[in-house]
Amino acid sequence: xxxxxxxxxxxxxxxxxxxxxxxxxxxxxxxxxxxxxxxxxxxxxxxxxxxxxxxxxxxxxxxxxxxxxxxxxxxxxxxxxxxxxxxxxxxxxxxxxxxxxxxxxxxxxxxxxxxxxxxxxxxxxxxxxxxxxxxxxxxxxxxxxxxxxxxxxxxxxxxxxxxxxxxxxxxxxxxxxxxxxxxxxxxxxxxxxxxxxxxxxxxxxxxxxxxxxxxxxxxxxxxxxxxxxxxxxxxxxxxxxxxxxxxxxxxxxxxxxxxxxxxxxxxxxxxxxxxxxxxxxxxxxxxxxxxxxxxxxxxxxxxxxxxxxxxxxxxxxxxxxxxxxxxxxxxxxxxxxxxxxxxxxxxxxxxxxxxxxxxxxxxxxxxxxxxxxxxxxxxxxxxxxxxxxxxxxxxxxxxxxxxxxxxxxxxxxxxxxxxxxxxxxxxxxxxxxxxxxxxxxxxxxxxxxxxxxxxxxxxxxxxxxxxxxxxxxxxxxxxxxxxxxxxxxxxxxxxxxxxxxxxxxxxxxxxxxxxxxxxxxxxxxxxxxxxxxxxxxxxxxxxxxxxxxxxxxxxxxxxxxxxxxxxxxxxxxxxxxx
Numbered sequence: 001x002x003x004x005x006x007x008x009x010x011x012x013x014x015x016x017x018x019x020x021x022x023x024x025x026x027x028x029x030x031x032x033x034x035x036x037x038x039x040x041x042x043x044x045x046x047x048x049x050x051x052x053x054x055x056x057x058x059x060x061x062x063x064x065x066x067x068x069x070x071x072x073x074x075x076x077x078x079x080x081x082x083x084x085x086x087x088x089x090x091x092x093x094x095x096x097x098x099x100x101x102x103x104x105x106x107x108x109x110x111x112x113x114x115x116x117x118x119x120x121x122x123x124x125x126x127x128x129x130x131x132x133x134x135x136x137x138x139x140x141x142x143x144x145x146x147x148x149x150x151x152x153x154x155x156x157x158x159x160x161x162x163x164x165x166x167x168x169x170x171x172x173x174x175x176x177x178x179x180x181x182x183x184x185x186x187x188x189x190x191x192x193x194x195x196x197x198x199x200x201x202x203x204x205x206x207x208x209x210x211x212x213x214x215x216x217x218x219x220x221x222x223x224x225x226x227x228x229x230x231x232x233x234x235x236x237x238x239x240x241x242x243x244x245x246x247x248x249x250x251x252x253x254x255x256x257x258x259x260x261x262x263x264x265x266x267x268x269x270x271x272x273x274x275x276x277x278x279x280x281x282x283x284x285x286x287x288x289x290x291x292x293x294x295x296x297x298x299x300x301x302x303x304x305x306x307x308x309x310x311x312x313x314x315x316x317x318x319x320x321x322x323x324x325x326x327x328x329x330x331x332x333x334x335x336x337x338x339x340x341x342x343x344x345x346x347x348x349x350x351x352x353x354x355x356x357x358x359x360x361x362x363x364x365x366x367x368x369x370x371x372x373x374x375x376x377x378x379x380x381x382x383x384x385x386x387x388x389x390x391x392x393x394x395x396x397x398x399x400x401x402x403x404x405x406x407x408x409x410x411x412x413x414x415x416x417x418x419x420x421x422x423x424x425x426x427x428x429x430x431x432x433x434x435x436x437x438x439x440x441x442x443x444x445x446x447x448x449x450x451x452x453x454x455x456x457x458x459x460x461x462x463x464x465x466x467x468x469x470x471x472x473x474x475x476x477x478x479x480x481x482x483x484x485x486x487x488x489x490x491x492x493x494x495x496x497x498x499x500x501x502x503x504x505x506x507x508x509x510x511x512x513x514x515x516x517x518x519x520x521x522x523x524x525x526x527x528x529x530x531x532x533x534x535x536x537x538x539x540x541x542x543x544x545x546x547x548x549x550x551x552x553x554x555x556x557x558x559x560x561x562x563x564x565x566x567x568x569x570x571x572x573x574x575x576x577x578x
Contacts (some may be wrong), residue, residue, distance in 0.1 A: 099135035105476065107136070107154075108143045112473075115150040115510075122157045132164045141173045146480040147510035148181040168199045172207055179211025181511060184220065187211065191227065200231050206242060213246035218255045221246065237267050245276045253280025257289070271302045278308075282315050290315075306337040310346060317350045325350075333370075341367070345378045352385025357394075360385060374405065380413045387420040395420075411442050418448055422455035427464065430455055444475070450482050457490035465490045481512050501538060508542075 107130055114121040130136075137158050144151035155174045159166050171194050178187045191208060194200050205224050212221035221243060228235050240263060247256035257277055260269070274297035281290040297304070304312075309332055316325035329347060332339050344367040351360035360382065367374065379402045386394040395417075402409060409417075414437040421430035430452045437444055449472040456465035469487050472479060479487070484507040491500035539554035 099133060099139045103131065104136060104139045104143070106130075107140050108476065111140070111144065111150050111154055115153070121150075121153060125154075125157055132158055132161055134167050134170055137166070137170045138173045141170070141177055143476055143478050145177050145180060146478050146512065148177050148183055149509065149511040151177045152186070166199075168194070168201045168204065171199055172201070172203050175204065175207045175211075179207055179214075182211070182215050183511075184212070184215070184217065195227070195231055200227075200233070202233070202239075205233070205239070209243050210246050213243070213250045213252065216250055216252060218247060218252060218259075222259065235267075237270055237273065240267055241270075241272050241276055244273065245279065248276060248280030248283060251280075251283050253277075253282075253284045253286070253289075256280040257293075269300070271297070271305070274300070274302060275308060275311075278311065282311065285319065287315070287319065306340055306343070309337055310340075310342050313343060314346045317346065322350065338370075339367075339372070341372055341375050341378055344372065344374075345381055348378065349381045349385070352381060352388070355385075355389060357385055357389065357391070374407065376402070376407045376410050376413060379407055380409075380416050383413065384416050384420070387416075390424070409440070411437070411445065414440075414442060415445065415448055415451075418451050422451045425455065425459050427452055427455035427459060427461065431464075444477070446472075446477055446480050446483060449477060450480075450486055453483070453490070454486045457486065457493060460493070462490060462494045481507075484512065504538065 106128070107125070110124055110128060111121060114124055137155070140154055141151050144154070152174065155166075155170070158164060158170070171190060175187055175190055178184075178190070187208065191200070191204070194204060205228055208227075209221050209224050212218075212224070224243075225235055225239075228239070244256045244260060247253070247259070257280065260273070260277060274293055277293045278290050278297075281287075281293060294304075309328070313325050313328060316322070316328065325347070329339060329343065332343065344363055348360045348363050351357065351363070364374065364378075364382070379398055383395050383398050386398065399409065402413075414433060417433045418430045418437075421427070421433060434444060434448060434452060437448070449468055453465050453468040453472075456462070456468060465487070469479075469483075472483065484503060488500045488503050488507075491497070491503065539551045542548075542554060543551035
């Protein structure tokens with residue numbers, strides 16, 4: 001049987017076939033103990049979440065435009081490899097905001113300054129005459145998305161203001177902040193409160209499922225089903241798919257498979273369900289189990305589409321099976337589904353990683369000759385590849401060609417360029433790209449600021465490092481754990497341990513995790529000042545947040561300082577009798 005429009009063959013048959021052969025057995029299976037299992041590896045890593053798209057962009061489900069569970073943006077692992085990270089801030093919760101930016105700035109300034117000073121933030125907000133709206137609350141919470149303590153205090157204050165009542169949007173935004181910082185007890189309390197007030201939405205459940213899954217709290221994530229049933233929400237295939245995908249994304253593919261087996265009699269899986277399970281196993285690089293899912297998918301009457309084939313391509317390449325990946329690619333060209341721009345991007349990116357830019361360009365030209373137009377993601381991939389080899393003339397030519405083809409650089413492109421400049425210790429050039437980014441109407445992410453700030457500190461330009469820190473605040477970008485770690489590290493290298501200590505306390509006070517620093521050096525620098533109080537307070541706070549090793553390091557330095565002080569005291573007393 002000839003299959004011009006794609007194949008329902010098992011993977012082993014696909015790869016063993018010649019690109020020009022005629023297939024006779026469309027249902028042959030993958031032996032479970034193949035020495036060369038199945039080209040199914042990182043498979044879904046891209047599948048659920050195409051390079052520039054969201055879950056909802058997949059042509060896998062007729063209901064994906066309607067369901068909030070499928071509107072969750074995710075990035076490919078390959079994006080991260082290229083330094084093209086995305087700052088998923090959850091703005092989808094808030095939607096389009098009508099809040100006055102100046103009023104948002106004013107409120108955030110009050111919170112930021114008074115919370116840091118441990119003053120009565122709520123009393124000052126009362127006196128400020130804030131005109132509360134749901135949009136304003138959502139935007140303020142967004143600004144403090146990494147700082148859950150001030151965010152939660154503001155949320156509670158707003159809920160007590162006369163004439164204002166939280167709605168589903170403000171609750172969901174607060175849940176996102178709590179989920180990001182893994183404050184699950186408070187999350188559960190808010191979920192119960194929303195249930196009592198009738199404010200639960202499908203968005204609420206998706207936030208909770210994702211948060212629990214990312215923290216590898218499988219039982220809590222599954223427990224959301226019970227909450228949905230309790231409040232008479234339908235638990236259909238879309239909801240189960242979202243849960244399975246969240247587990248797989250957290251590298252809980254085994255748990256996702258077990259849950260699927262447990263629930264399979266209660267719902268009808270679709271192509272997306274099997275694809276999600278493949279994703280989970282491929283993230284764990286377990287080709288044997290992925291092959292079993294692939295065969296079961298075919299037995300269920302589903303035919304792998306272009307998305308599945310693209311995932312196979314990437315999986316083979318991640319398993320260092322380039323020859324098989326190339327063979328599969330040629331079969332796709334001959335028999336279908338015809339490779340799309342994503343297919344070419346996967347192949348080209350691997351060549352770029354191997355510094356085989358000549359081969360990458362050959363595939364690029366082949367793609368254009370076949371009438372497949374390059375997109376921003378592909379150009380970003382090439383820019384990253386040539387940039388790593390310091391072929392800057394080619395990088396500039398690619399940028400020029402992008403614009404000529406109508407592919408304007410996006411946020412990921414700019415971040416890739418910023419990373420390229422900072423990796424070569426060229427922070428001034430990174431700043432120029434940052435300014436161009438803003439001129440193009442693209443908002444920098446926290447990742448943009450962190451890269452530039454770190455680059456300045458690494459080149460010992462401390463003044464500009466501080467400028468970037470201030471710029472980040474002025475632009476309303478909430479520092480995350482990494483921002484504080486970079487900034488505190490810069491202060492330590494600048495021999496400003498006292499300031500570093502203050503920002504470390506500020507970070508802990510906001511409910512953030514303690515950064516990874518050389519605490520022995522940090523404590524040693526502070527000990528030179530002879531101020532044991534600072535170290536004692538830090539040791540206590542580190543112990544409180546569970547950083548016991550750090551607490552012990554600081555406490556040992558405190559003991560050393562006190563012992564040294566006692567040794568000096570007798571000498572001083574004796575001198576009085578001479």
